[in-house]
Amino acid sequence: MGRIPCCEKESVKKGQWTPEEDHKLSSYIAQHGTRNWRLIPKNAGLQRCGKSCRLRWTNYLRPDLKHGQFSDPEEQIIVRLHSVLGNRWSVIAAQLPGRTDNDVKNHWNTKLKKKLSGMGIDPVTHKPYSHLMAEIANTLAAPQVANLAEATLGCLKDEMLHLLTKKHVDIQLQSPILSQQMVNNNGNTSPYNIVSEHEASEDDTVEKIKIGLSRAIIQDQETTTRSNKFWDTNGTSSANFSGYQYPFGQEGEGSPWNQSMCTDSTCTGDQQNQFRSKMRDENGDEFDGEKDRRNVSSMFSPDCDLWDLPSNDLLNPLV
DNA sequence: AATCTACTCAACCGCAACACC
DNA sequence: TGGTGTTGCGGTTGAGTAGAT
Numbered sequence A: 001m002g003r004i005p006c007c008e009k010e011s012v013k014k015g016q017w018t019p020e021e022d023h024k025l026s027s028y029i030a031q032h033g034t035r036n037w038r039l040i041p042k043n044a045g046l047q048r049c050g051k052s053c054r055l056r057w058t059n060y061l062r063p064d065l066k067h068g069q070f071s072d073p074e075e076q077i078i079v080r081l082h083s084v085l086g087n088r089w090s091v092i093a094a095q096l097p098g099r100t101d102n103d104v105k106n107h108w109n110t111k112l113k114k115k116l117s118g119m120g121i122d123p124v125t126h127k128p129y130s131h132l133m134a135e136i137a138n139t140l141a142a143p144q145v146a147n148l149a150e151a152t153l154g155c156l157k158d159e160m161l162h163l164l165t166k167k168h169v170d171i172q173l174q175s176p177i178l179s180q181q182m183v184n185n186n187g188n189t190s191p192y193n194i195v196s197e198h199e200a201s202e203d204d205t206v207e208k209i210k211i212g213l214s215r216a217i218i219q220d221q222e223t224t225t226r227s228n229k230f231w232d233t234n235g236t237s238s239a240n241f242s243g244y245q246y247p248f249g250q251e252g253e254g255s256p257w258n259q260s261m262c263t264d265s266t267c268t269g270d271q272q273n274q275f276r277s278k279m280r281d282e283n284g285d286e287f288d289g290e291k292d293r294r295n296v297s298s299m300f301s302p303d304c305d306l307w308d309l310p311s312n313d314l315l316n317p318l319v
Numbered sequence B: 001a002a003t004c005t006a007c008t009c010a011a012c013c014g015c016a017a018c019a020c021c
Numbered sequence C: 001t002g003g004t005g006t007t008g009c010g011g012t013t014g015a016g017t018a019g020a021t
Helices: A019-032 A040-044 A050-061 A072-085 A089-093 A101-118 A129-138 A142-167 A176-183 A204-225 A269-278 A289-299 A311-315
Strands: none
Touching: A019 A040, A019 A050, A040 A050, A072 A089, A072 A101, A089 A101
16 A cells, blocks of 8 residues: 555656756657656656656746846745745745746745844744744743743754854943843843843853843833834834835834734734735635636736735735 | 865655546 | 546755855
């Protein structure tokens, strides 16, 4: 029993394709098209699995493919769509002529995730890290926050120490007042009491990391209770993404990160319905499959431009 | 010059959806 | 309607390479 293999495993070649194999596959497809991938390698004289041939063709040999660096506009589209669709690479790639889902996925994993992280934005939720931490912290009692911070640091300690040692990063407390607040454990001046109460640790670096974490939470609290430096007066993020203004704000509402994810409890009904109507097809089916592509395409059409979607729509947790 | 480390991206894998009988 | 084969998708891996030590 078990799964039927897609090909005779023992007789197929794996790994990098040679120019000769590429040529065989290209010329066969040019003559006969791409019907029945299982038969293509056999007929084309290739010792490859049909699946491997399909992948090679769709990801590399197709004549309409665009090779080379992603442009800024392409990156913006990826980020924007990812915030709405999550890891639905094929749907995202369908909006980028000449790019494959594999291209988009690789580019996201190797470049864009890091770019966003570098901007302090969580690439999964597209929210600032500081806000996410503050969101969690605000739902917990002070002792729980301290425990959470301890647990988090336990996970991150090795990696951060490695980085700090390697890069010789010298973490200095920038604000003497804040430093005093953070370090003065006995005084409990930190609203989150995030620094543990044990005596000054031998592990100075870890202590500094804790302070940094506390500061991020405090800064976020400050910035979300008064006019936020991160967001401009229209409530639009000023976080710049290669010239792209992260457009998640909505006029008059301040940072969208002041809200939770656009869940049923926090989104207005209008906002949700508006977005859902965009994400359903004419039969009212949920956004899915081939229909996804049509619907996403319609977002880019002149009468319904994704870039003009109400920014809160982009927070809909389809991810 | 040699070794180590991090990064990129082509390719693979397993699963799910779809098509056909 | 169920079974079987095919295709598409997303996660993951690993070879190749560039840069750092």
